[in-house]
Amino acid sequence: MLELVGFDGDDTLWHSQGYYDAAQAEFERIVGRYVDLGDARLHERLLAVESRNVHVFGYGAKGMALSMIEAAFEITGGQVSAGDLHRLVGIGKDVLAHPVELLPGVREAVEQVAARHRIVLITKGDLLHQQDKVQRSALGDLFHRIEIVTEKHPAAYARVLRECGVTAPAFAMVGNSLRSDIAPVIALGGWGVYMPYHSTWSLELETDFQAGSPQVIEVGGADGILAAVEQLAQRAAAAARAGNR
Numbered sequence: 001m002l003e004l005v006g007f008d009g010d011d012t013l014w015h016s017q018g019y020y021d022a023a024q025a026e027f028e029r030i031v032g033r034y035v036d037l038g039d040a041r042l043h044e045r046l047l048a049v050e051s052r053n054v055h056v057f058g059y060g061a062k063g064m065a066l067s068m069i070e071a072a073f074e075i076t077g078g079q080v081s082a083g084d085l086h087r088l089v090g091i092g093k094d095v096l097a098h099p100v101e102l103l104p105g106v107r108e109a110v111e112q113v114a115a116r117h118r119i120v121l122i123t124k125g126d127l128l129h130q131q132d133k134v135q136r137s138a139l140g141d142l143f144h145r146i147e148i149v150t151e152k153h154p155a156a157y158a159r160v161l162r163e164c165g166v167t168a169p170a171f172a173m174v175g176n177s178l179r180s181d182i183a184p185v186i187a188l189g190g191w192g193v194y195m196p197y198h199s200t201w202s203l204e205l206e207t208d209f210q211a212g213s214p215q216v217i218e219v220g221g222a223d224g225i226l227a228a229v230e231q232l233a234q235r236a237a238a239a240a241r242a243g244n245r
Helices: 017-031 042-057 061-075 082-096 106-114 127-137 154-164 178-188 222-244
Strands: 004-007 118-124 145-149 171-175 191-194 216-218
Touching: 004 154, 017 042, 017 061, 017 082, 042 061, 061 082, 106 118, 106 222, 118 127, 118 154, 127 145, 145 154, 154 171, 154 178, 171 178, 171 222, 178 191, 191 222, 216 222
Parallel strands: 004 118, 004 171, 118 145, 171 191, 191 216
Antiparallel strands: none
């Protein structure tokens, strides 16, 4: 049986990636004034800077803004103006201030799951920004525990489960990222409800994990979460009975 259900935050409970996509478009507009857009490969070059910086700055708008400043300087050969660098800082601030808009049906889905299982919010990113989004979402009181982690790897999930007194086979995670929300939990022996979002950051697509595992159920929206969780609960119970024979 399932004893604990985890929920991701960004792009699972509330919209997020769209604001980063808009920020990237503005970055390309600013830097595009200095270079030949046909040759610059701005998206790839910014992603390369973000990739090497994520272990230094972490995830979120602040790390994005710092990477944009570094990438702009590199791409333009130091020609980017102070005014445009200031604008890149403003882009990061705009993302930090974006409204928290829940995905359709999310509140109802979380309430339904919370009525049957203990639930925990496990989200990653900048601590202050994530805390602010949880508060503005008005969902925080539904969760048994709220965890904001710097990275979602098996060790992070194992710690949360240990502190909650739950083993991996009794845990299911709901999220939009195979790389961060599903694969690490399956690696520990848990279960996953995969709810893809229409836009995903390129670094989150870097995984060999396939969603076809019997430990994972894919849903098209929040209205499918409860049924998926209950189906996984049945599979978990059956697996536990088989293991006790």
